[in-house]
Amino acid sequence: MNSEAFVQLALEALSCNQKELASRLKVSPGQISKWKKGEYISPEMENKFRAIIGIGDQDPLLVFWTGSLDNANKWERLINHLAEMAQQNAETGYITYPLSDEMGILCGETLRALREMGVILPKEFPKELDFDYSATDNDEENEEHWNLIAENPYSALILEIYSALNDVYGFYVAYVAEFIADEELALFDTAADNIEPCLISLAATKIEVNHELAPNFGVFKRRVEKDYEEWLTLVKEKAFRNGIPLRAELLGLVYSSSGELGHEAEAESLGINSSRIHPDIYMNELLVGMRVIHQVLPTIMKKLGIDEGFELDSSDLRMK
Incomplete structure (x- = not known):
């Protein structure tokens, strides 16, 4: 999808058509069409696009989805702040590593999930959310900032997804991750590889959503749950065939609420469920x-x- 974003942003930046862009990049018009359909783009050509667009190291998808480099930077800053807020409120006993965003992909994955839910971001970054998130001068100012985040439908939705992610990820670490990492189960390079990278989407299925804000939520939820049923069933079958006991119903990751998952994870982290066999x-x-x-x-x-x-x-x- 990066290649498609690069082409669209370059066409807008140069105010040209695909044939003129091809001439500028010294490639055929057919190649531009292939990139527009998602074909892989080489690092050398990516650098040429970045120079034309002027987005530096920013994710082209973020710029494309948010409308401008400035908007992309502001959304990224907000999302990192919301992740930090959610991380501080985690109660499972496990660190929610996706919210730490060591790989720098949290913003892109979050906006991708929102788009699949049908959420359309405003053309301009919300002015009321454009403040210094690090300000800690007084409790009154912090409360005002919190209220602004809670009242904005986009920031409130993202924060709710991240809060659910704490519980979902805690359950994943407590009961599922060990199977993914087990070399004897040979789950590497199978559909089960998708379980951890897609947990943000799964967390999004656990919340109540305004369907006017996210009109595609129902379709999104059914697709994500169906995928996870398939992936987790594969893990269960592999564990069963290898005689490895389960300490929880792995499909609970799909069927249980985020609160139930959080309680399960917390009990495991405290050692309460250590002797339990499924x-x-x-x-x-x-x-x-x-x-x-x-x-x-x-x-x-x-x-x-x-x-x-x-x-x-x-x-x-x-x-x-």
């Missing part, structure tokens, strides 16, 4: 035992000479 393990033991009986019992009955004409009275097996 019911799937008990069921597996029962099934194995039944299979053994099914294989051994005919031989025993034959040796005892009671195999012929034997009829089972199932009424004696019922609980009284």
Whole structure:
């Protein structure tokens, strides 16, 4: 998608058509069309686009989605502040590393999720949110800043998603991450690789959303939940086949509320659930035992000479 953003931004910056842009970059018009459809763009050509557009190291998608380099920088600054606020309020006992944004992708991933939900950012960055987030002169000023963030529908929505992410990520670290990292399960380079990178989208499905603000939320939610059902089922099957016990229902990551996930994660971090084994393990033991009986019992009955004409009275097996 970066290549598409580069082309669109370059066309706007130069006020030209695709043929003129191709001439400027010394490539064919057909190549411009391919980039516009998302074809990979080389680092050398990317640098040429950046020079034309004048966006420095900023993500071209952010500039494209927010309307200008200035808007992109302001949204990035706000998003980092909201991430810090949410991180400080985490109660799971685990650090929500996506909010630390060590890879510098949080802003882009957040805006991508919002776009998929149908959220359209305002053409200009909200003036009421353009303040010094580091200001700590007095409690009254901090409260005023908090109210401004809570009253703006965009910043409030993002903060709510990040708060849910604390709980979702805590559950992921407590019960799922160990399986992804287990080399014996060979989950690397499978669909399960998508579980951690897409947790922001999953967190977004856990909140109540104004459908006027996010008209595509229903479709977005169903798609994300369907993907996670597939990915987590793959993890469960791999763990089952390798005899590795589950300490929680992994699909709870999809079906449970963010609050329930947060409580589960907190209990795990405190060691409350350390000895718990998921019911799937008990069921597996029962099934194995039944299979053994099914294989051994005919031989025993034959040796005892009671195999012929034997009829089972199932009424004696019922609980009284």
